[in-house]
Amino acid sequence: xxxxxxxxxxxxxxxxxxxxxxxxxxxxxxxxxxxxxxxxxxxxxxxxxxxxxxxxxxxxxxxxxxxxxxxxxxxxxxxxxxxxxxxxxxxxxxxxxxxxxxxxxxxxxxxxxxxxxxxxxxxxxxxxxxxxxxxxxxxxxxxxxxxxxxxxxxxxxxxxxxxxxxxxxxxxxxxxxxxxxxxxxxxxxxxxxxxxxxxxxxxxxxxxxxxxxxxxxxxxxxxxxxxxxxxxxxxxxxxxxxxxxxxxxxxxxxxxxxxxxxxxxxxxxxxxxxxxxxxxxxxxxxxxxxxxxxxxxxxxxxxxxxxxxxxxxxxxxxxxxxxxxxxxxxxxxxxxxxxxxxxxxxxxxxxxxxxxxxxxxxxxxxxxxxxxxxxxxxxxxxxxxxxxxxxxxxxxxxxxxxxxxxxxxxxxxxxxxxxxxxxxxxxxxxxxxx
Amino acid sequence: xxxxxxxxxxxxxxxxxxxxxxxxxxxxxxxxxxxxxxxxxxxxxxxxxxxxxxxxxxxxxxxxxxxxxxxxxxxxxxxxxxxxxxxxxxxxxxxxxxxxxxxxxxxxxxxxxxxxxxxxxxxxxxxxxxxxxxxxxxxxxxxxxxxxxxxxxxxxxxxxxxxxxxxxxxxxxxxxxxxxxxxxxxxxxxxxxxxxxxxxxxxxxxxxxxxxxxxxxxxxxxxxxxxxxxxxxxxxxxxxxxxxxxxxxxxxxxxxxxxxxxxxxxxxxxxxxxxxxxxxxxxxxxxxxxxxxxxxxxxxxxxxxxxxxxxxxxxxxxxxxxxxxxxxxxxxxxxxxxxxxxxxxxxxxxxxxxxxxxxxxxxxxxxxxxxxxxxxxxxxxxxxxxxxxxxxxxxxxxxxxxxxxxxxxxxxxxxxxxxxxxxxxxxxxxxxxx
Numbered sequence: 014x015x016x017x018x019x020x021x022x023x024x025x026x027x028x029x030x031x032x033x034x035x036x037x038x039x040x041x042x043x044x045x046x047x048x049x050x051x052x053x054x055x056x057x058x059x060x061x062x063x064x065x066x067x068x069x070x071x072x073x074x075x076x077x078x079x080x081x082x083x084x085x086x087x088x089x090x091x092x093x094x095x096x097x098x099x100x101x102x103x104x105x106x107x108x109x110x111x112x113x114x115x116x117x118x119x120x121x122x123x124x125x126x127x128x129x130x131x132x133x134x135x136x137x138x139x140x141x142x143x144x145x146x147x148x149x150x151x152x153x154x155x156x157x158x159x160x161x162x163x164x165x166x167x168x169x170x171x172x173x174x175x176x177x178x179x180x181x182x183x184x185x186x187x188x189x190x191x192x193x194x195x196x197x198x199x200x201x202x203x204x205x206x207x208x209x210x211x212x213x214x215x216x217x218x219x220x221x222x223x224x225x226x227x228x229x230x231x232x233x234x235x236x237x238x239x240x241x242x243x244x245x246x247x248x249x250x251x252x253x254x255x256x257x258x259x260x261x262x263x264x265x266x267x268x269x270x271x272x273x274x275x276x277x278x279x280x281x282x283x284x285x286x287x288x289x290x291x292x293x294x295x296x297x298x299x300x301x302x303x304x305x306x307x308x309x310x311x312x313x314x315x316x317x318x319x320x321x322x323x324x325x326x327x328x329x330x331x332x333x334x335x336x337x338x339x340x341x342x343x344x345x346x347x348x349x350x351x352x353x354x355x356x357x358x359x360x361x362x363x364x365x366x367x368x369x370x371x372x373x374x375x376x377x378x379x380x381x382x383x384x385x386x387x388x389x390x391x392x393x394x395x396x397x398x399x400x401x402x403x404x405x406x407x408x409x410x411x412x413x414x415x416x417x418x419x420x421x422x423x424x425x426x427x428x429x430x431x432x433x434x435x436x437x438x439x440x441x442x443x444x445x446x447x
Numbered sequence: 448x449x450x451x452x453x454x455x456x457x458x459x460x461x462x463x464x465x466x467x468x469x470x471x472x473x474x475x476x477x478x479x480x481x482x483x484x485x486x487x488x489x490x491x492x493x494x495x496x497x498x499x500x501x502x503x504x505x506x507x508x509x510x511x512x513x514x515x516x517x518x519x520x521x522x523x524x525x526x527x528x529x530x531x532x533x534x535x536x537x538x539x540x541x542x543x544x545x546x547x548x549x550x551x552x553x554x555x556x557x558x559x560x561x562x563x564x565x566x567x568x569x570x571x572x573x574x575x576x577x578x579x580x581x582x583x584x585x586x587x588x589x590x591x592x593x594x595x596x597x598x599x600x601x602x603x604x605x606x607x608x609x610x611x612x613x614x615x616x617x618x619x620x621x622x623x624x625x626x627x628x629x630x631x632x633x634x635x636x637x638x639x640x641x642x643x644x645x646x647x648x649x650x651x652x653x654x655x656x657x658x659x660x661x662x663x664x665x666x667x668x669x670x671x672x673x674x675x676x677x678x679x680x681x682x683x684x685x686x687x688x689x690x691x692x693x694x695x696x697x698x699x700x701x702x703x704x705x706x707x708x709x710x711x712x713x714x715x716x717x718x719x720x721x722x723x724x725x726x727x728x729x730x731x732x733x734x735x736x737x738x739x740x741x742x743x744x745x746x747x748x749x750x751x752x753x754x755x756x757x758x759x760x761x762x763x764x765x766x767x768x769x770x771x772x773x774x775x776x777x778x779x780x781x782x783x784x785x786x787x788x789x790x791x792x793x794x795x796x797x798x799x800x801x802x803x804x805x806x807x808x809x810x811x812x813x814x815x816x817x818x819x820x821x822x823x824x825x826x827x828x829x830x831x832x833x834x835x836x837x838x839x840x841x842x843x844x845x846x847x848x849x850x851x852x853x854x855x856x857x858x859x860x861x862x863x864x865x866x867x868x869x870x871x872x873x874x875x876x877x878x879x880x881x
Binding site: 366 | 491501503522523524525528529530532541543551553554562569574582586593594604624625799800804806809814816817
């Protein structure tokens with residue numbers, strides 16, 4: 014979930030003047046006089062004012078990112094299996110979940126009984142998970158049967174975690190500890206665990222960069238050995254260079270076998286796998302990404318200010334959210350030009366349904382009846398990151414032709430209405446396979 | 448999340464002998480002497496013994512169900528938008544989230560200070576949401592801009608909720624209160640809200656039945672007026688007839704405008720929408736499904752016992768998990784017959800990769816090197832709900848032909864290896880469009 018401070022930072026960045034706070038020194042892709050980018054459809058603040066939620070576009074962007082992660086980590090690999098583990102457990106989490114009623118009851122107790130009841134409550138109440146690692150470790154033995162005890166294999170899961178509020182320089186003052194984690198727990202031979210860490214670090218960096226508009230802002234670095242916590246023999250981080258400084262999107266830990274042994278207090282024999290002809294307890298890699306921060310990274314990364322001088326030598330700035338075609342939440346917006354409103358509307362509705370059925374997310378711009386110029390329409394869609402704008406006008410009724418404008422090239426093409434669906438499908442799938 | 452009792456019930460049902468508990472009286476689709484169905488890949492118990500998680504197949508089944516819900520409710524409708532709201536809020540939830548450290552501190556306090564600190568803690572700690580309705584209501588105003596204040600429109604979300612442990616006859620003894628909810632909050636004109644309730648009830652029932660092997664086990668019923676809680680003027684439930692009795696999969700409530708007004712304590716004017724030429728505060732329908740129970744319903748619904756008399760007049764029982772082609776977590780299993788192991792393996796690996804790239808989930812059965820008869824292989828795959836079994840053998844190396852067995856018809860066909868991918872894609876998409 015987007016925390017309040019994330020949104021505040023985003024707004025700060027997008028609104029900052031020349032007198033921007035000293036902390037915001039990285040201005041790689043944006044000018045410092047950038048006016049406010051309207052992000053209301055991506056991240057919206059609720060009534061309470063200090064908590065925010067994803068709006069429709071933000072939700073779809075996040076869904077698209079998670080879908081691509083799943084396709085890359087799970088669906089394309091036969092040795093990775095998915096699991097879905099409980100959010101609550103007994104022990105291990107950072108926060109206790111206590112029934113509201115029980116707490117209210119507690120408040121009404123006489124002081125003398127309070128302490129004993131509180132202890133009992135603590136003992137019995139559930140913990141909310143702070144990562145997906147423990148859940149996957151507990152699924153290790155059931156998965157062994159599936160894999161015939163053959164290494165390597167992985168267990169993948171995406172989901173909500175609750176992390177204690179940390180006070181790192183980049184998250185001061187955040188009111189929320191919600192995180193959508195995408196986790197792969199990889200079990201492999203102790204001999205090869207270091208190579209696998211390198212493999213996955215490379216793989217993960219490539220993945221983040223694949224959808225980037227500015228790939229160089231994504232990087233990896235080794236975690237210094239003095240920063241490693243107990244039981245971790247090596248660590249790698251995938252970073253994104255936010256204007257306020259680098260932040261961690263994903264961590265890769267080489268955990269050895271200690272965590273696995275700890276979570277299975279039974280015999281070691283049960284945990285053993287085949288490594289060639291030997292029987293070994295596998296080593297564990299924990300690869301886990303913060304997808305909310307990932308959404309933010311891609312938003313920052315794809316925002317571009319394009320400058321243009323018009324025929325009257327006036328300088329224009331165009332803000333474009335150049336989200337990758339597979340990530341863009343809206344692929345095409347449908348709008349009406351001048352002409353018989355009711356007839357044009359029918360054409361729009363037919364085309365919209367056609368596109369939706371083909372799985373192309375389309376924006377019903379034609380339902381907005383407030384008059385706006387073509388220019389302001391393009392400005393709006395560019396800021397929303399809409400890939401194409403299709404304009405249906407009087408001439409469409411006559412000869413079936415419509416105007417298709419490309420977000421990135423700003424070129425307008427004439428196309429027959431029967432071709433648009435295939436054109437969009439091809440464009441998106443071509444971008445996916447680069 | 449599957450609760451312990453759900454799994455226990457499932458096992459009970461599948462293992463029960465003639466002396467089954469009286470409660471389990473509905474035996475519509477299964478014989479009472481059914482031996483244990485191996486569900487380990489669908490639902491697996493973790494080390495702690497009394498909490499269970501989805502295994503790989505269960506996770507994929509649930510993902511497929513959620514994906515179909517999303518496609519039906521969000522992607523195919525231009526007036527439904529997706530949101531993603533915080534899991535935690537201040538007030539309104541059934542459970543409080545308390546930092547572990549804070550609770551530990553509390554325990555060490557002298558009795559005299561305990562009460563005051565507890566009150567403060569209660570006041571400041573977050574609540575975990577018990578449904579998705581409140582989040583959507585708070586997103587109403589930001590969404591209005593998107594919709595140009597035009598009714599009707601809907602806000603959709605799927606996600607984890609935490610519900611207080613209820614003691615209904617069908618959930619006694621459950622240790623968990625985790626639910627994956629799929630929610631649509633529908634805003635419409637007060638004039639039409641009753642028709643919209645009928646529309647959505649019909650729509651939702653159709654959806655559940657679309658993927659059912661026995662559609663008649665899904666039904667709708669009106670909630671009796673004496674069972675309606677305050678502020679709800681009508682309610683409809685979608686039920687599934689479990690062997691232990693009917694249970695609610697989805698509820699549809701007509702809420703009027705009270706909840707919306709309550710969650711926005713500002714002026715009524717802000718909430719108003721266009722209803723033709725009038726300005727109205729919309730009425731709200733809350734449509735919300737318990738997807739974990741949905742997974743269980745489809746598992747029960749698709750389990751069939753097929754009886755067959757062989758050539759020696761012996762009666763055989765075949766258990767088949769006849770999951771709908773779009774829901775089945777594994778579409779095809781690849782196995783090797785006799786022949787040069789290393790060469791056959793190469794063919795299998797190539798074909799597996801080919802299928803995975805086409806988005807067809809394939810099972811690498813060939814990696815299991817324990818010898819098993821073709822019959823026991825089919826039994827295993829039928830119980831897993833695998834749609835097709837592909838057998839690659841010596842003759843595949845010679846002429847490219849392989850054997851493809853259909854789960855539902857048990858018919859074996861010979862097919863060229865180059866055709867299998869297209870054949871599977873066609874089969875699945877045909878089933879989707881029925």
